[in-house]
Amino acid sequence: MATAPPGSPLAPTDPVGRVRGIGPARARELEGAGVVTVLDLLLHLPFRYEDRSRVLPIRDLVPEGPPRTFRGSVLSSRLLRTRRPGFTILEAILDDGTGSVRLVFFNQPYLARWMTEGTVLYAWGSASLGSRFRRGLVVENPQVEPESEGDPLSVGRVVPIYRRLPGLTPRFRRRVVAELLDGLRGRLPERLPSELVSRHRLPPLHESLAEAHFPGSAGGPAEPEPWERRTSPHLSRLVFEEFLEFQAGLARRRRRWDAETAPVLAADEAIRARLRSVLPFPLTGAQKRVIREIRDDFRSGHPMRRLLQGDVGSGKTIVAVLSAVLAAARGYQTALMAPTEILAEQHASTVFRLLEGTGVTPALLTGRVRGRPRKALLEALSAGEIDLLVGTHALLSDPVAFHRLGLVVIDEQHRFGVAQRTTLSARDPRSAERAHLLVMSATPIPRSLALALYGDLDVSTLDERPPGRHPVPTRVLPDRERPEVFREIAAEVATGGQAYVVVPLVEESDRIDARAVEKHADEVRRALPGLSIGVVHGRLSAEERERAMAAFASGELDVLAATTVIEVGVDVPNASYLAVENAERFGLAQLHQLRGRVGRGARPSRCVLLYGPAATAEARERLEVLVRTQDGFVVAEEDLSRRGPGDALGTRQSGLPLFRVGDLVRDREWMARAKAAAAALVASGRADVLDPPLFLRPSAVPAPD
Structure with missing residues (x-):
């Protein structure tokens, strides 16, 4: 990657090590976190914001109340060296004319260099009542900034809160980001065609990045709500450009594919x-x-x-x-x-x-x-x-x-x-x-x-159910109802049916409170004496699994205790009862897939989802979705909206591209718009404006065929 000559303004693609205050050692740490260029750092957006804009008089600070912003002049300060080696305490008295408060900083001796008598500063923190040695209000380790630095970045405004990056403290990071944005003013590429900008009412890229980090700094409202609700047009600009890069890569690949030849497979x-x-x-x-x-x-x-x-x-x-x-x-x-x-x-x-x-x-x-x-x-x-x-x-x-x-x-x-x-x-x-x-x-x-x-x-x-497939009524029960479930299984088998009992683990775990298949099979055998119980899971050999499945399919086994290896491809029309242990540990789509193992024959079928004592109210309510609907498309949408794309599909195996800005759930409309726009750009030969990608991580760039 080309770098700018020493002393010249930084470009978006310059290595992050050229940023003042970062240096080679921090740059190596950041590179390990995926931050290689200046733009990489700017695209690590805040994950939330704190509104510290309202400045409260010191007299209105309440002990044990929420963190507040206040402003005052330093009346006195002193740095105390303690008996503990390397441990320091800095104390300062701050006054604003309505009252005073003692600020206490542990192990931050560098603040003493500027926090001297007469310094006017902003502070943000929670007040408490002092001990008998420090009467009055005390604020420990507040965020502070001297008024002389100009526009404050960590207090007195809507403040960005970032996920941690190695080597960067929150205050230092805000300063670096502010300086980069100032230096890149007018120097970030505006790559979107004018008709897309006007159609979707998108603001410029630099303005959007500035607002993303510091709401209100580039003409937008100085409020966190538009960003938290994802209604800010500045956020929409960033999301759309990222999704457009991605969809343009797919559209190009599709265009190349359509020019290829393939076998003509016609039936006579x-x-x-x-x-x-x-x-x-x-x-x-x-x-x-x-x-x-x-x-x-x-x-x-x-x-x-x-x-x-x-x-x-x-x-x-x-x-x-x-x-x-x-x-x-x-x-x-x-x-x-x-x-x-x-x-x-x-x-x-x-x-x-x-x-x-x-x-x-x-x-x-x-x-x-x-x-x-x-x-x-x-x-x-x-x-x-x-x-x-x-x-x-x-x-x-x-x-x-x-x-x-x-x-x-x-x-x-x-x-x-x-x-x-x-x-x-x-x-x-x-x-x-x-x-x-x-x-x-x-x-x-x-x-x-x-x-x-x-x-x-x-x-x-x-979108049609084949002949012979029937709805499967579903109930959600606490696992203390397990004896009743066993009685229902016994009755089902007595009338000619068969049952699956699904558990989430192969073996017991000290770290996870969930049932394991081998141990649970023993409990099923004790609860259902006289019935033939089999076990199948992924650690069995292929031959052992096939024997167990064949025995169940032939009716030799009455009950099959299993892990999710039965999730796909198992077709036993006589199976009519499904019980799932620790159902709260499964995704909705996975549970719906498991439910599809019954209801495949003429017998009426049932499904029972048992949840453990650690299941939250939210988890129990999530399971009720399967009670309300048999429609897999509805289940999939619910799973996505509740758990997000990574968890809904399985984070490590989902194959999902990792977007920096866009959210596949909350920004779904922008993905559809990006697909349409990318198709038009590729068809008209104008997609080159998006090269090279600025937003996409390397892992998200669609590879050419």
Whole structure:
């Protein structure tokens, strides 16, 4: 990165180490926190504000009251050295004509250099009654600034409160930010086209950054409320420009993709008959509509990039299998990828059953396939003898070589992000054709998240419940009602049903107050003598899991105690009762997904969510959402609004871009506007104005194909 010559004004892209007072050592610490440039520091916005603007007369200070701002003149000050080595106390008497107050500072001896008799200063802090040695009001360790410094930054105004950055105290940071903003006045690039600025009534970039750090400093209201409610036009300017950078990257990638060639996968009458033979039941209207959308993509000669989303049990898998059968009929192979080996195994079980007798050859490749079987499978794949390969994302890495890959299907489940998907747009090295891409989400995705996670994809939605799927009445109960739940399970089994009991942990934990599956299974056995109880969790071997699931599916087991390994891909129509322990520890979308394991057959089904004694009132109220609705789209929106995108999807695995300013929940309307604006800029060839990105972190920049 180029730097400015010594002594010249700082540029936004200059290293933060050039900022006066930071230096090389602090710069290295800041770089570890992601702050590399001047603009990086300015884009670390306050996470809240404190209104310290109202100056109170000293006589109105109340002991043990809230922190207040006051102003006065120093009558006297003294620095005391204590017997404890290195420990100092600075005392000053401050008077404003209405009263006086004693200020006490511990281990801040540097303040004595300027806090001398006659100095006028602002202070902010909470008053208390002094001890017998210090009568009157005392304020310990207040924030102080001398009036001679001009416009105060930490008192006497709406003050920015920042999340900690290494090496920067709050007061020093405010001063550095103020100096940077002053030095960059008129020097920050205005990159937004004028029609976007006028359409959305957006203020200039410098003005917006100044208001973000110091409300009221650049013409806006000196109030925290517009920033806390996210209604400030200055915040909107920053959010929009950041989202626009992101959406422009997606739009460019989509434009490049649309110029590529892909296999033409058209069905004739013989292939259509073959497809009909796969169907275990009539398709819903929504499935037929989605298949038509995929058919049109396949016929276009350009790579399909499509997100297939739907509620639990809406029939996504059969759509993917039909697509793979069509690809095989045209001589192309399909890769079906799941985010974990467990889910890959569950998919393989379903797919193998559906493809039986169709002439399509499927196979499963996971880390458990080793030695000669693995070598034989890879040789068959490269020879074109395998039509559909199920596995994890490792399917598209060496030494896995497809003979003629035409379709990639990803069971995304929010765990492959935008950047990771670029590696999945595989080309056939023999023809330079790019494979079609179908991404399946395990649960409905709120629109604001879909724009961020899947902004480069077309979206197909399955919004009908397939025949035979019934609503599942749901109750929320305290775990002291567990004996009643066990009685209900016994009655369910007595009338021919089966039950799942889901717990959040595999083993007991000293740190987490939650039930563990092995221990709980023992309690279930004691409570339900005479019933056959099985256990399944992720630490079992694949063979052990398969045996347990097969025993449950065949009716050999009455109750299955499990972790969330049953969340996806388990289809037991006779299962009619679901009990979830410590339900407060699960997200709403995950609970809705678990609820989808019952209600799949003719038997009426029930779901009970048990919460532990540590569950808060808010957590209990959150669970009531599942009582009120069976609609996965409603559940997903509630989960998002209550927990935020990272927690709703699983922070480490969500694939969500990390935005500095924008909030995917509260700023969702600006993401939609940015998508429309980015598409227009890319189509007109004007998106270069956004290069290089100023706002986006490197991890959020959409990677080129």
